[in-house]
Amino acid sequence: MTLTETTYWVVGATFAVYILIAIRSRAGTTQEFYVAGKGIHPVANGMATAADWMSAASFISMAGLIGLSYNGYGGSVFLMGWTGGYVLLAMLIAPYLRKYGKFTVPEFIGDRYYSDTARVVAVICLIICSVTYVIGQMKGIGVAFSRFLETDYETGLFSGMVIVFFYAVLGGMKGITYTQIAQFCVLIFAYTVPAIFISLQLTGQPIPQLGLGSTLADGTYLLQKLDQTLLDLGFQEYTTSVRGSTLNMAAFTASLMIGTAGLPHVIIRFFTVPTVSAARTSAGWALVFIAILYTTAPAVAAMARLNIMQTLQPEPNQHLAIEERPEWFRNWERTGLLGIDDKNGDGHIQYSADPDTNELVMLDNDILVLANPEIAQLPHWVIALVAAGGLAAALSTAAGLLLAISSAISHDLLKRTFMPHISERQELMASRVAMAGAVLGAGYLGLNPPGFAAGTVALAFGLAASSLFPALFLGIFSKRVTREGAILGMLAGLGVTLAYVFQHKGIMFIPGTGFLGDMPPNWFLGIEPNAFGVVGALVNFAVTLAVTYMTAPPPAAVQQLVEEIRVPVSLEPR
Amino acid sequence: MQPEDLEALRGTYWRENRRWMLILGTVWFLVSLGCGVLWVEPLNDFQLGGFKLGFWFAQQGAIYVFIILIFVYARLMARLEQRLGLEEPGE
Numbered sequence A: 001m002t003l004t005e006t007t008y009w010v011v012g013a014t015f016a017v018y019i020l021i022a023i024r025s026r027a028g029t030t031q032e033f034y035v036a037g038k039g040i041h042p043v044a045n046g047m048a049t050a051a052d053w054m055s056a057a058s059f060i061s062m063a064g065l066i067g068l069s070y071n072g073y074g075g076s077v078f079l080m081g082w083t084g085g086y087v088l089l090a091m092l093i094a095p096y097l098r099k100y101g102k103f104t105v106p107e108f109i110g111d112r113y114y115s116d117t118a119r120v121v122a123v124i125c126l127i128i129c130s131v132t133y134v135i136g137q138m139k140g141i142g143v144a145f146s147r148f149l150e151t152d153y154e155t156g157l158f159s160g161m162v163i164v165f166f167y168a169v170l171g172g173m174k175g176i177t178y179t180q181i182a183q184f185c186v187l188i189f190a191y192t193v194p195a196i197f198i199s200l201q202l203t204g205q206p207i208p209q210l211g212l213g214s215t216l217a218d219g220t221y222l223l224q225k226l227d228q229t230l231l232d233l234g235f236q237e238y239t240t241s242v243r244g245s246t247l248n249m250a251a252f253t254a255s256l257m258i259g260t261a262g263l264p265h266v267i268i269r270f271f272t273v274p275t276v277s278a279a280r281t282s283a284g285w286a287l288v289f290i291a292i293l294y295t296t297a298p299a300v301a302a303m304a305r306l307n308i309m310q311t312l313q314p315e316p317n318q319h320l321a322i323e324e325r326p327e328w329f330r331n332w333e334r335t336g337l338l339g340i341d342d343k344n345g346d347g348h349i350q351y352s353a354d355p356d357t358n359e360l361v362m363l364d365n366d367i368l369v370l371a372n373p374e375i376a377q378l379p380h381w382v383i384a385l386v387a388a389g390g391l392a393a394a395l396s397t398a399a400g401l402l403l404a405i406s407s408a409i410s411h412d413l414l415k416r417t418f419m420p421h422i423s424e425r426q427e428l429m430a431s432r433v434a435m436a437g438a439v440l441g442a443g444y445l446g447l448n449p450p451g452f453a454a455g456t457v458a459l460a461f462g463l464a465a466s467s468l469f470p471a472l473f474l475g476i477f478s479k480r481v482t483r484e485g486a487i488l489g490m491l492a493g494l495g496v497t498l499a500y501v502f503q504h505k506g507i508m509f510i511p512g513t514g515f516l517g518d519m520p521p522n523w524f525l526g527i528e529p530n531a532f533g534v535v536g537a538l539v540n541f542a543v544t545l546a547v548t549y550m551t552a553p554p555p556a557a558v559q560q561l562v563e564e565i566r567v568p569v570s571l572e573p574r
Numbered sequence B: 001m002q003p004e005d006l007e008a009l010r011g012t013y014w015r016e017n018r019r020w021m022l023i024l025g026t027v028w029f030l031v032s033l034g035c036g037v038l039w040v041e042p043l044n045d046f047q048l049g050g051f052k053l054g055f056w057f058a059q060q061g062a063i064y065v066f067i068i069l070i071f072v073y074a075r076l077m078a079r080l081e082q083r084l085g086l087e088e089p090g091e
Helices: A003-024 A030-038 A042-053 A056-069 A073-100 A105-112 A116-148 A153-203 A222-232 A246-262 A264-271 A276-312 A327-335 A380-418 A424-447 A456-477 A483-505 A533-548 A556-566 B003-038 B053-083
Strands: none
Touching: A003 A116, A003 A153, A003 A380, A030 A153, A030 A264, A030 A380, A030 A424, A042 A153, A042 A264, A042 A276, A042 A380, A056 A073, A056 A116, A056 A276, A056 A380, A073 A105, A073 A246, A073 A264, A073 A276, A073 A456, A073 A556, A073 B003, A073 B053, A105 A116, A105 A264, A105 A380, A105 A456, A105 A556, A116 A153, A116 A264, A116 A380, A116 A424, A116 A456, A116 A483, A153 A276, A153 A380, A153 A424, A222 A276, A246 A264, A246 A456, A246 A533, A246 B003, A264 A276, A264 A380, A264 A456, A276 B053, A380 A424, A456 A483, A456 A533, A456 A556, A483 A533, A556 B003, B003 B053
C-alpha cells in the first residue's frame, strides 16, 4: 500500500468512528444540546476538554514555534501560558459557574450584571474571540487534508465541514463531547508515538520528557549539544534565548494564562459535569491530559531541531551535498515548507543565522511535527496517524468553538433577549439552525480567510483575557461590582487591546494601516501585541472598579445570587 | 438552621476557600512567572540532569506543579465541605 492509501484508510477509519458516535448521541432536549445533560464523568470531561483545548496550532505548530521561531526558551511562554490558565480556571471560575448551573457564559454575565446590555456585550466579546479562533481551525483542516491526502484545499475543508456538521448539529454538546473523547485518543497517540521513537533514536530513553535531559550517543547532554550547535551557526543559545525581554515574556505568559481562563468554549465544558466538586477535579484531569502533549512538545522541538541541523551539517564545516539530500527533504520541498537556495554555488547547503549566507531559505515551523516521522524513518502507518491526529485536533476545537458561538446566538440572543417566549422545542430547533449557520460561516471564512487570519489564535487569547475574564472574576468575587462598571470595563479592555494590536499590526491586520509601525521600539514597555491581553485586563479591572464606586450597588437579588454560587449546595433557611 | 447560622457558615466556607486560593495561587505564581521567567537566569546556574534548572521549570516543572496544585485544591475543598456539612448530593 502506498503512503497516501494508508493515510486514506487511517483517516477514513477515524471519521467513521466520529459519525457512528454522532448517530448514537443525538440531543433530544436543549439541556442535552447545550450542556450534554450535565451527566459527563469528570475524567471523561477532562479528556473532552483536552481535545477541545488542543487545536491544530497545539498539535501541528507549537513544537515548531518553540524549536524554531522562539528558539527554545522563548517558546516557554506557550507551554506555561496554555497550561497555567487551568489553575485559574479550577480555582477562580469553573466551580462557581457550574454552581450557577445554566447554559452559557454570556447568560451568567447577563444575570450577574442584571442587564440585557451586559449579556449582549458579552455575546459580542464571545463571538469576536471564537470567530478569530475558529478560522485558524478551518484552515488547519484544509491544510492537513491537502498535505496528507493530496486533495485540494477546498475539498479538504468541505470534507471537514461535513463531519463537524454531522455530529455538532445532531448532537450539540452531547455529540461533541463523545467525539472529542475519541479525538483525544487519536491525537495523543499520534503525537506521542513519533516522539517516543525520536527520543529512543537520539538518547536511548523512551520517555521524551526524560530524553530531553539525557545524553546523546557521544556522551554529551542533548541540550548542551543543541546550544553548542546553534552558537556555532551564529544563533542564540537554545536554553537561554529570551523572547523580547523578561517583562515581555512575563506579560505574554500571563496573557495566555488569563485568556485560557476566560475563553467561553473551555468554560462551558465544565457545565457538563454533575457537581461543583466534579468541576474542580475535571479541570485537574483536563490538565493531566493536556500535559501529556505539552510536556512532550518541548522534547519534540529540541530533538527535531537537532536532527535537522545534524542532517544538514553532520560534522563542523561538513555540509550536506544538495544531490545527497534525503527523500523526506525532497518531499517537503514540494509542499513549500522547506526551501534551499545554493547562494555560493558549491553544491552544498550551508545553514546559518546570517540571512546573507543562509542557504536553507525556507524552514516552516510546522515541519518539525509533520516531517518528524519521516526524518525518524518510521513506518507508513505512523505518518498516516499524524495526519489523523492533526485533523482530530482541528475538528475537536472547531466543534467546541462552534457550539460556544451557536449557543450564544440561539440561547443568549434569541431566548434570553429578543424572543423570550419561544418553546423548548423551538429553541432546540433554533440552536440546530444556529449551529448549521455557524458551520457554514466558519467554512466560508476558511475558504476566504480575511487578512487578519494570520495572527488570530493569539489575538483570541488577548481578547478573552481583557474582556471576559475580569467580568467573570469580579462577578464571583465581588458583590459590589455594578452593571455599569462591568459593561464599561469589558468595552474598555476589549477596546484597548484591539487598538494596541491594530495600531501595530494594521487595522483589521490590513498591512499599511498600522499607524505606529510593527516595530519593537514603538511597543509599550517593549510588550509585543500578542502579549498585550494582560494590560487590557488591568485596564478592564481599573475601569470596572472606578465606575462601580460611582454607581449604586446591585439589587439585593443579585447579591443573593453571588452568595448562592459561592457555596456548592443551596443554603436555604429551614 | 437559623438564618444567622447560615450566614456564619457561608462566611467560614468562603474565608477558608479564599485562604487556600491565596496560598496555592502564590505557589502557582512562584513556579511559573517566578522560577520560569523572573529568576530563570540565577536558576540556570544549577543543573538537573541534562537540564538547566530555570529552563526545566519553564518547559517541564511548572506544568507538573500546576497539575498537583489543582488536585490539592480539589482535595482541600472536598475536605472543607465535608467538615462543614456542605457536600453535594449524588457524588
